[in-house]
Amino acid sequence: MTDPIVVAEGLHKSFRDTHALRGLNLSVQPGTVCGVLGPNGAGKTTAVRILATLSHPDAGHARIAGYDVVRDADQVRARIGLAGQYAAVDDKLTGRGNLRMFGRLYHLSRRQAHQRADELLERFGLMDAADRPVTGYSGGMRRRLDLITCLILRPDVLFLDEPTTGLDPRSRGEIWDSIRALVADGTTVLLTTQYLDEADQLADAIAVIDHGQVIATGTPDKLKATIGDRLDVTLEDPAALPVAATVLNTLAGTDPTTADADRLSVALPDGRLRLADIVRELDHAGVAAADVCLRRPTLDEVFLRLTDRKETVR
Template sequence: MTAYNVLAKGITTDPIVVAEGLRKSFGGIPALRGLDLSVLRGTVCGVLGPNGAGKTTAVRILATLSEPDAGRARIAGYDVVREAGKVRERIGLAGQYAAVDEKLTGHGNLRMFGRLSHLSRREAHRRADQLLERFGLTDAADRQVSGYSGGMRRRLDLITCLILRPDVLFLDEPTTGLDPRSRGEIWNSVRELVAEGTTVLLTTQYLDEADQLADDIAVIDQGQVIATGTPEELKAVIGDHLDVTLEDPAALAEAATVLKTLAGTEPTMIDSGRLTVALPSAGLRLADIVRKLDHAGVAAADVSLRRPTLDEVFLRLTDDEKTVR
């Protein structure tokens, strides 16, 4: 297996979520193959992976909804199997779809969750008022949730998880199906929670979301963590990208040959007149690249270096993993 571990700060500063060697199979088919994960207190850890990689299985085990076949995990020092009750007192879980009662008001939903969490009637009312004000839902507090927008429902669903002030909040694709404005509102809510000390474990299919929110990222593929690090550290693993825009698209084949010689890998065509290629980490200057293109008779309208996107990092890492397997 190819593993990219670039988490320079290490796991020495009080991890609150720790998983070691988690294994889980369903009908003889492995979902987790010895997964290791560590999340530092007061951070957002983005968990990324293709469909079927094991993300949901890992979250279900950490949230005490499923037991591993082997390995162990701890939340705030408590074993998720042997001390599941203690773990549940310290976590919140918001699934992919809002789990609120549409026939109740926003305030009614929060009061209900408060009472289900064994708060007194007075404390449930007080906590509901506090959370609705904090997350900008006071004006809608006495309206039925059936009249809420998608973003408002997701915010309400998020704050129902905060009734007991969890140490760790699991967010499973929290902005699926939301418009850009609603996504931004959820992002701001997550940032506020982390600023107050909550640790967030975020699974998402939107890589720009992980880039915006995550302090650290764990990439899971085929039941294992194959890469860890900050977004910028992971981008540095695959190096800068060179983008070349040609004056004459007919020179595409010649330009591709030059870029492959320089980079040691096949370039990708962005459109009919543009190519991009990942470069080795050091040693190439734009002037040298332009000179080699000139020598090959290729006229470039623009040549630029850029940091790869997290999408490109994700595709590169998971493609590498499939290659070595």
Template structure:
């Protein structure tokens, strides 16, 4: 039986005339990473603020770590860690002082506060800079310190709201490694991000939020399979383009595009289409091929296709 660390049904939230959440449903199993994706203004940050008890819902209900966010906010706060879009570290304090301060604010005893702060500084490769003021830290170091602070209480559920925005690739990769380590240890992570590669790397499941609703959900692999691979053929002469387009259209079941570079392309919804099969079919049709490729879609392409589909459905409705 699946146990859910985050569970919501019909969450509603308004800010004046703005309907930020319009019946949001979520179900995040324990020990997994759920990636919340969506365009700016879709409701991702509102959902995080509500699930972390910073704001109250106007309708619906939600549970985090088995506690109702509206009726048991204190219990929810004891069970979670939060890293927001802006770092919360005090730049006048050292890294060690920051962590010990956060630990005491969480009512951890002095000895426990010191021990956990020191362990986290080492875990996040901040030991050598532990006694320097945080204002001397790079952006990546401050972000790692902020994430370390959210782990002082060893939370069951960790909320990461765009945790790597503005970081260089090395710092981003370091945070990815920490997230993977946490989930292996049983922590549940709810991640919002604008980096589709980040969601592809980390998320077990992805939920696309648009206009305050969960419109699409599934694993990265399943969502890519819905879009299908991208097949592209370059032919030896213009006269071969119609035959190439006919083969691609038959194999992909989609409209084939042609261009002046003697190239024909189409999206293959059929999961069994392979490059050898594509080449054999072209050869059987007598198409003189210069190059042929079959590329799986990126999550960026999935996101653009799905949000465009959602927009079209909204327009029809």
């Protein structure tokens, strides 16, 4: 394994009486997508601001591509891109005009700025709209344009803060494809998102932050495996739900959740129960099941379990 390109060790940050970070540790491998998840107020934004040199930690240190984010801030800024939640492009300019303007702001020559703008417009499917004012772009097109303005200087690390907020499913898919293309070219992406399906689709590794600390890390599959398989039971008669809940609690050793008026879901202990045993026990209790399904947990279920129980999983 190569050395990580993003490293945070023991980061602390307070705002008066509020402790935003409490010894946060993070490590991201180059050429990957790291999904950063956490409840509101968990410390995600504070961590990203420190890594992007927009804020200083009170304690601890962080490095991007080997450069300290405080001591070597200029070197770090030359190697990163940052796309916030809302598009930062100029509505009155065309797509091409925006990219050329950013190129000049990044001190490219006029020729270089023009050439780079055309390269990015072609690569990310915006050439047909290149000479239209951005005010006429769809939400997805604006987000793609905002994303590629961060790529003018080919950053080693790109920070994306909820890049698909408010977009329709088609536009979200277009942004996902753009992110995959970036990573295929070697860019490392640190992605914060409230859409757990987005992290599941894109992230090679996930870091869950709560109360200013990383409480869980791993691939989406590894994190799902920590809470075991899920059993969903759909009842023929919703009135039987209390009895079914008692049966599942006895079998699984944990309270099931009510997914719908006629459906229960429960985490199963690893390898100790078979579907046939579960159906038989429900039948003995007089509970008729319309459907019984064994499945892997969703990332949403993992997230809720981790942030509720405050467990640390490595």
